[in-house]
Amino acid sequence: MDCCNTKNEKIKVRTEEEKKNIITRINKITGQMNGIKEMILNDRYCDDVLIQLSAIDKSIKSLANFILDKHMHSCLIENINNGNYEIVDEIVELFKRFQ
Amino acid sequence: MDCCNTKNEKIKVRTEEEKKNIITRINKITGQMNGIKEMILNDRYCDDVLIQLSAIDKSIKSLANFILDKHMHSCLIENINNGNYEIVDEIVELFKRFQ
Amino acid sequence: MDCCNTKNEKIKVRTEEEKKNIITRINKITGQMNGIKEMILNDRYCDDVLIQLSAIDKSIKSLANFILDKHMHSCLIENINNGNYEIVDEIVELFKRFQ
Amino acid sequence: MDCCNTKNEKIKVRTEEEKKNIITRINKITGQMNGIKEMILNDRYCDDVLIQLSAIDKSIKSLANFILDKHMHSCLIENINNGNYEIVDEIVELFKRFQ
Numbered sequence: 252m253d254c255c256n257t258k259n260e261k262i263k264v265r266t267e268e269e270k271k272n273i274i275t276r277i278n279k280i281t282g283q284m285n286g287i288k289e290m291i292l293n294d295r296y297c298d299d300v301l302i303q304l305s306a307i308d309k310s311i312k313s314l315a316n317f318i319l320d321k322h323m324h325s326c327l328i329e330n331i332n333n334g335n336y337e338i339v340d341e342i343v344e345l346f347k348r349f350q
Numbered sequence: 351m352d353c354c355n356t357k358n359e360k361i362k363v364r365t366e367e368e369k370k371n372i373i374t375r376i377n378k379i380t381g382q383m384n385g386i387k388e389m390i391l392n393d394r395y396c397d398d399v400l401i402q403l404s405a406i407d408k409s410i411k412s413l414a415n416f417i418l419d420k421h422m423h424s425c426l427i428e429n430i431n432n433g434n435y436e437i438v439d440e441i442v443e444l445f446k447r448f449q
Numbered sequence: 450m451d452c453c454n455t456k457n458e459k460i461k462v463r464t465e466e467e468k469k470n471i472i473t474r475i476n477k478i479t480g481q482m483n484g485i486k487e488m489i490l491n492d493r494y495c496d497d498v499l500i501q502l503s504a505i506d507k508s509i510k511s512l513a514n515f516i517l518d519k520h521m522h523s524c525l526i527e528n529i530n531n532g533n534y535e536i537v538d539e540i541v542e543l544f545k546r547f548q
Numbered sequence: 549m550d551c552c553n554t555k556n557e558k559i560k561v562r563t564e565e566e567k568k569n570i571i572t573r574i575n576k577i578t579g580q581m582n583g584i585k586e587m588i589l590n591d592r593y594c595d596d597v598l599i600q601l602s603a604i605d606k607s608i609k610s611l612a613n614f615i616l617d618k619h620m621h622s623c624l625i626e627n628i629n630n631g632n633y634e635i636v637d638e639i640v641e642l643f644k645r646f647q
Contacts, residue, residue, distance in 0.1 A: 322396035
């Protein structure tokens, strides 16, 4: 069982490989953000800064899609198999948040 | 003159206040990313992670809008006053990148 | 059974109420588009036209969310209950298309 | 002068070619919307409907980008040359609306 709904909070047990993939992506995004900081400190041209920011925006969406994909292939299926259909509304809400 | 187009590269001279505002936002976003890392290491539920990621996405867009606003009020006006209209295409491209 | 996968194509049987809701939204969007056409023919100012276009963009996303919500509450659950998990990938793809 | 700010309203004088291009795009989008209506009346599968809707969304953004490009190359430059810098805020607002 990947998704547990304990008394206090829901959790999601991820494989080591999955965690490693996500942490690597987060570190990359943090590195990109530090790159932007350098650009600002060095008076770099706005257009170059904004192009970099749009690249970070894409990295974040790509990370979100990766997590969502794993979420739907585990928690969503697991919950539907258990007759817990509220998770469908949860995912529709996520859909709206990232539009 | 805020925007200089030197032989090798364009630069943008920002005020100390502007730089400080941007750096503060970047530090906040980096802090949010580290928060996501903690959530992953602690097996936090996907939906909570994804809601946080959508908040970061909004922070990045807000930072981009701040930089663009300053850019248009300085470099854009300056360039148009100097008859350099190519900057208009540059901004239309940015518009598409963030759509 | 709402979703049938016949030899030639998948179909989705919608209730009359659902169809009526969707058709009403489509007619409204088509009306908004005709409004834009009038604005162009009457030399209306670009900013006003673009604000109207952004409103249409929101109407389309809202229609997409309505259809997706119904889709997930019927076809998705039905397919998962039948062990057809490919539908999950289909929805992840939609997520990306509307980002 | 392309952009006039009369007592009651701003207007934008577009060339016949520009108008024709925009009207053609609007007619195409209206045709696509009617296609969606047919799909709903024929019980077509949700995923196919949603893929079509995402295509319409792209057509609308493309139309908005076309109008914005013309707007910036005429009204924006004209206004800045006349010292009317409020138009810059107007465009930053549009940027946010389409994000």
